[in-house]
Amino acid sequence: MNELLTCVDLTKQYGSKTALDSINLIIPRGRIIGLLGPNGSGKTTLIKLINGLLSPTFGHLYINGMEPGPETKKVVSYLPERTYFNSWMKVTDILNFFCDFYADFSRVRAEDMLQHLGIDPKARLSAMSKGTKEKVQLIMVMSRDADLYCLDEPIGGVDPAARDYILQTIISNYNEHASVLISTHLISDIENVLDDVIFIQNGHIRLHASVDAIREQEGKSVDALFREVFRC
Amino acid sequence: MLRKLIKHEFKSVNRLMIPLHLGLIAITIIGRFYIQLALKQYPVLTGDNVWLNLANMSLMLFYIVALMAVGLTSMIYLSILRPRKNLFTDEGYLMHTLPVSAHAHIWSKLIVAAIWLTIDTALIILSVFTMFVNPDFIREIFTALPDLLSSFRETFGISMGTAIAVYIPLFILSTLASLLVIDMSIAIGHSFNSHKVLSSVGVYVGATVLRNLLGTILQTLAGVVTSGDTAGISLGTFIFYYSNLSTTVFWLGCAMAALMAAITMGVAYPLTYYFMTRKLNLE
Amino acid sequence: MPWTLDDSRPIYLQLEDLIKARIIAGTYKPGERLPSVRELAAEAAVNPNTMQKALTELERSGLVYVQRTSGRFITEDTNIMKELKEHLAKEQIQLFLTHMKQLGFQKEDIIRLLTQEIKEEI
Numbered sequence: 001m002n003e004l005l006t007c008v009d010l011t012k013q014y015g016s017k018t019a020l021d022s023i024n025l026i027i028p029r030g031r032i033i034g035l036l037g038p039n040g041s042g043k044t045t046l047i048k049l050i051n052g053l054l055s056p057t058f059g060h061l062y063i064n065g066m067e068p069g070p071e072t073k074k075v076v077s078y079l080p081e082r083t084y085f086n087s088w089m090k091v092t093d094i095l096n097f098f099c100d101f102y103a104d105f106s107r108v109r110a111e112d113m114l115q116h117l118g119i120d121p122k123a124r125l126s127a128m129s130k131g132t133k134e135k136v137q138l139i140m141v142m143s144r145d146a147d148l149y150c151l152d153e154p155i156g157g158v159d160p161a162a163r164d165y166i167l168q169t170i171i172s173n174y175n176e177h178a179s180v181l182i183s184t185h186l187i188s189d190i191e192n193v194l195d196d197v198i199f200i201q202n203g204h205i206r207l208h209a210s211v212d213a214i215r216e217q218e219g220k221s222v223d224a225l226f227r228e229v230f231r232c
Numbered sequence: 233m234l235r236k237l238i239k240h241e242f243k244s245v246n247r248l249m250i251p252l253h254l255g256l257i258a259i260t261i262i263g264r265f266y267i268q269l270a271l272k273q274y275p276v277l278t279g280d281n282v283w284l285n286l287a288n289m290s291l292m293l294f295y296i297v298a299l300m301a302v303g304l305t306s307m308i309y310l311s312i313l314r315p316r317k318n319l320f321t322d323e324g325y326l327m328h329t330l331p332v333s334a335h336a337h338i339w340s341k342l343i344v345a346a347i348w349l350t351i352d353t354a355l356i357i358l359s360v361f362t363m364f365v366n367p368d369f370i371r372e373i374f375t376a377l378p379d380l381l382s383s384f385r386e387t388f389g390i391s392m393g394t395a396i397a398v399y400i401p402l403f404i405l406s407t408l409a410s411l412l413v414i415d416m417s418i419a420i421g422h423s424f425n426s427h428k429v430l431s432s433v434g435v436y437v438g439a440t441v442l443r444n445l446l447g448t449i450l451q452t453l454a455g456v457v458t459s460g461d462t463a464g465i466s467l468g469t470f471i472f473y474y475s476n477l478s479t480t481v482f483w484l485g486c487a488m489a490a491l492m493a494a495i496t497m498g499v500a501y502p503l504t505y506y507f508m509t510r511k512l513n514l515e
Numbered sequence: 516m517p518w519t520l521d522d523s524r525p526i527y528l529q530l531e532d533l534i535k536a537r538i539i540a541g542t543y544k545p546g547e548r549l550p551s552v553r554e555l556a557a558e559a560a561v562n563p564n565t566m567q568k569a570l571t572e573l574e575r576s577g578l579v580y581v582q583r584t585s586g587r588f589i590t591e592d593t594n595i596m597k598e599l600k601e602h603l604a605k606e607q608i609q610l611f612l613t614h615m616k617q618l619g620f621q622k623e624d625i626i627r628l629l630t631q632e633i634k635e636e637i
Contacts, residue, residue, distance in 0.1 A: 015425065174563045
């Protein structure tokens, strides 16, 4: 089964406000996909729906053919926009936590990455800068052998060196069974890493195409096209 | 998975609960030392001096306040602060993306909170007992115990052992019910887009009104059953209220309390589950 | 040699050219094993699928061949290397000619200037 994620008429309303409007989308395995759109376009809503943090108002969403639930959470690795660890925790506490709950978590890989970044596993989160905390969180998320990685604005507030490290991690972690969905509004930074892009605006999908196809057909970068489509 | 959740729940909760109760034990030991040793060794400390009396009274007051503080902190932390922070704020992004069902989340919180509240209650009772017990008192209790037991059997028609055996599960059941009502209120309140805390309080107040109404109805029914002159059947009070009534009334009281807890849980549990899954709305 | 990518052309075509340039420059020598797709992708900071596509194109041109178990190797076929060099040279010359024509030079002038320049260099 090559279809990893399928959205059928997926709709999410908050009261009278429609965040996602009848989205139909298929994401196959082995792709790195950019979910691009201005703030408030519905990117985070889609990612939250995939992770079961929201329920659809209408329509359906399937991961490996299943609606979001404990079974799909086993195979989806999620990096939210915010830091979600308790500050009293040490890095080792977090490693233990992930080992306990995720069967696909590789402690060795996580420890390697921590060492590479010079993060002491005995350090407490409360003693870390915001950037370091975000790196720890990314390491945890990327150290799983998941089917689908959902990274919500992973390069938003980080410095260029950290951004490069994140992209390198995504590239070196790539395998043909898994897909990575990266939401961002900083396209030029990640364009070369992407297979496909999804442009999302006001809860609608404006475009879903491969980066190479866009360059071949439009003769311009995705970033340039994005600026054109979403011109204010 | 429930086992792992409980393990990590204890790990988090223990960070506050263990120091808090070690503090309680320390105060108890120091207080006991002061009352039983210092005052006896140096009778001058209990003399007629106004200032000394005032100091002793202040110490007493401090002890009582400390007891209340430990009990209240435990209750508020375990029933409100911990579940809210862990499941409905930023930490919820981690907790709700674990491959764990909402049932396991609810039960892990309930079980750990109920266990700690039981320990808390036991330690507070033990503390008071330790503080004021002396050899004379124990001797008196032992002499009075047979009388006490038989008079208990006379008034209720059942043995004290049976009463305790029934009372403990009822205590646990009604603790779980009370915790679940709070969890439900938080889950419903946090499904709103704004004013989440205020909404939670509102839901809790509404739920409490409904529970009291149910209690009143059950009491009225019980009144009809026991032909008239009986009053309230709240779990905490039925033992005292019915001290001169028959076994029937004792069992009726237990049944009412159990029914009350069962109905509460039967309503609150599905609602908590529904709002925690279908209506989850993290900021 | 940095992996500099521009914005207009498909990335896999640019990667193909960059690898060709490296082969000609001797960064990757004939008969040598190429780094894995993953390593190359990480080095160039591009998507592994895109790198794969570039390598497939290179295989098609015969410049790179696959050995089932041990990976991709640079061809030792001197003819293919020569062809590639000539092809790239041709591209450069065409580019040069276009520019010269834009400057208004005729065939004879171009040859004269070129011969003169080459003589001076030697």
